[in-house]
Amino acid sequence: MRAIGLAVMLAMMPGSAWAQTCxxxxxxxxxxxxxxxxxxxxxxxxxxxxxxxxxxxxxxxxxxxxxxxxxxxxxxxxxxxxxxxxxxxxxxxxxxxxxxxxxxxxxxxxxxxxxxxxxxxxxxxxxxxxxxxxxxxxxxxxxxxxxxxxxxxxxxxxxxxxxxxxxxxxxxxxxxxxxxxxxxIEVEACPARGAVVVLGDSITDGRGSTTNGNDRWTDVLARRLQADPRTRGMSVLNQGIGGNNILVDGLGPNAIARLDRDVLALPRVTDLIVLEGVNDLGGLSRTEGATQADYQALVGRLTAAFSQIIERAQARGIRIHGATVMPFGASEYYHATPDAEAARRAINDWIRTPGRFDSVIDMDRATADPARPDRLDKRYDEGDGLHTSPAGFRRMAEEVDLTALVADRTPAP
The missing domain is CATH 2.60.120 (Jelly Rolls)
Structure with a gap:
């Protein structure tokens, strides 16, 4: 028992050889x-x-x-x-x-x-x-x-x-x-500082970025982490899939179904950022005859799904950060009807409520047009009213509070 107690104390000491293990x-x-x-x-x-x-x-x-x-x-x-x-x-x-x-x-x-x-x-x-x-x-x-x-x-x-x-x-x-x-691709790091996984759709996958340019918002975030002594050595893993939904399979398995393989199964994950939901909302907006009750029911299913992701991540000792759903009011593919916009705001209000996510990344407020908050700011719009440009990706990466990634929590073994 004395040896076990010593091992625990060494593990808790930030400057110990234990903490420096590769x-x-x-x-x-x-x-x-x-x-x-x-x-x-x-x-x-x-x-x-x-x-x-x-x-x-x-x-x-x-x-x-x-x-x-x-x-x-x-x-x-x-x-x-x-x-x-x-x-x-x-x-x-x-x-x-x-x-x-x-x-x-x-x-x-x-x-x-x-x-x-x-x-x-x-x-x-x-x-x-x-x-x-x-x-x-x-x-x-x-x-x-x-x-x-x-x-x-x-x-x-x-x-x-x-x-x-x-x-x-x-x-x-x-x-x-x-x-x-x-x-x-994995590296043997000394010490291993942990990994930030981003679970997302085409906005995270990089629609609107430059081929071979590595200018997705997750790439910009990775450069921010390496430039800051507090987060240097942490990795950023882009697990975005274009067209991905939280609740139903579309392009790729739904976010709940792929959570284990794309997030929880990876070693040394310390943080999970979730930026999903626009395709679930947009899919309903393309459904003829969708009612206010349909949107209210979707909000309930999506927030319940977020709760599932939070529970499963926190059970592994992973910090989880909720990113608000960005506006799509100028999109011709999706239709931001008053009911769809009300549902998006309800989901974002849920995400912003304290006590749910470990932190909130307000991508909505960061990228919205101040004069028309149901639309992307034209400075950040890739051109379709839904996806961001490289300038928008830079703004999104800036919205991440790096102090939320260095809070005291032991990564999953």
Whole structure:
């Protein structure tokens, strides 16, 4: 008992060796779904093919490991080989030859990822810093029944036939503006400072940002965290999916269904930011004959869902921050009727009520037109009345109070 008490005291001492222990924490992540329409690879495209995909780290560490996803596959994914390297440019397929390192899986060059599962590579020694780009190349045998993807990558990936895991450049590679089969990259950080996960829809996914520009609001937030000594070393993980809903499946699984895989299953998560709800409201606004009672019922279901997310996150020792739903009054796709706008305000009032979220990020007030608060400020509007521009993303990132991310709470092990 005396030894246990000493261990507890050491764990509580911020300057102790215990607190400085190295640990794995995610440095980059993407939420997975089944791609549809033009977002899919053509039939047979993955047969004996290599995918080279570039990701930007939001924090650094001494060693690296990669998480491969077959979350929506209906049969095992056969990975014949894999490698990681530093790209010459983040929008190209060339990598610096001396940086290219093969990845192993339990000491073997390949692995079989079961249907519905993710799989971690063995660690490799590759010191990386915050905002380094890494290129991951996967050589796969073929499509595992169904594709697992993140369509809204806003980044260029490359597809080539054969084994290109050791190639500095890819002969005959075809570009694709999506990620496939790659759900995360983790770093061994000393000490591990924790991770901020953002659960969201297209506004978080980056609709309105620049392809390969890394100027989503989560990218700007990551730069703020690294510039502040209080939060330096914390990572920011963008788990946004364009078209995502809280309550029903749309583009990708609903937010409640994907909470475990996209948030709770990740190591060293200290904070969760939730920015969802506009698609649930907008979907009802497109329903002919929607009544005031329908909107009131939706408000009740959405706030109950927020309560579920709060309970499940806090049970893991994760701080949870509620972001208010941004205005969409100028959108032609969604219809901000008086009932829809009243429902949005009711949800935001619920989010702002003390005692629910650990903190509130008022994205509504930050981006709304002061003269017409049911609409986005034109300075931040991407042009469709719903999504923000890079200037809007900067304003959103500025709204996050960094002091809320350094409150005393032990991250989930």
């Amino acid at each position: 640990a794995w924490q995610p440095a980059w992540a993407s939420a997975q779904m089944v791609p549809g329409g033009d977002n899919r690879l053509a039939p047979g495209a993955l047969d004996d093919a290599s995918l080279r995909q570039v990701a930007r780290m939001s924090t650094g560490g001494k060693r690296v490991r990669v998480r491969i996803s077959n979350a929506f596959g209906t049969k095992p994914l056969e990975v014949r080989g894999a490698s990681i390297a530093r790209p010459v440019r983040n929008d190209g397929h060339a990598v610096t030859p001396d940086s290219l390192v093969p990845l192993r899986f339990a000491g073997q060059p390949g692995t079989r990822v079961p249907a519905g599962a993710d799989w971690l590579s063995d660690p490799v020694a590759m010191p990386v810093a915050a905002f380094d780009d890494l290129a991951v190349t996967l050589h796969v045998a073929g499509e595992p029944g169904e594709q697992t993807s993140h369509p809204g990558s806003r980044a260029t990936s490359w597809l080539a036939k054969g084994d290109a895991t050791r190639a500095a450049t890819l002969t005959g590679a075809q570009p694709t503006e999506h990620w496939f089969l790659l759900s995360g």
